Amino acid sequence: MIVGPLFNLDMRSDKEAMPFDVKDLESELTLRALYNRWCSYFNMARSSEGYRFNIFKENVRLIYERRGADPKKLEANHLCDVTIDELCPPKFARRRY
Numbered sequence: 001m002i003v004g005p006l007f008n009l010d011m012r013s014d015k016e017a018m019p020f021d022v023k024d025l026e027s028e029l030t031l032r033a034l035y036n037r038w039c040s041y042f043n044m045a046r047s048s049e050g051y052r053f054n055i056f057k058e059n060v061r062l063i064y065e066r067r068g069a070d071p072k073k074l075e076a077n078h079l080c081d082v083t084i085d086e087l088c089p090p091k092f093a094r095r096r097y
Contacts, residue, residue: 018077031056
């Protein structure tokens with residue numbers, strides 16, 4: 001499951017989140033353009049681009065589902081290509097011994 005702090009709730013700075021539009025979610029091509037824009041906005045260089053892009057796609061769609069089409073609410077922060085497991089790793093190993 002991919003959930004995490006994906007949207008900016010307090011709007012303190014322009015660089016905390018990148019706005020996007022519903023049109024950016026229309027196709028694979030527009031999502032790829034949004035991802036490239038997001039990478040340059042936050043100055044991200046990704047080595048595993050295919051893997052990160054798939055996470056990014058799921059997360060921006062989740063933002064849209066939770067926030068609706070209101071352009072003031074559609075924003076992606078610098079963690080938009082990270083999974084919840086990467087943000088909050090398990091405290092205990094699944095196999096300890």
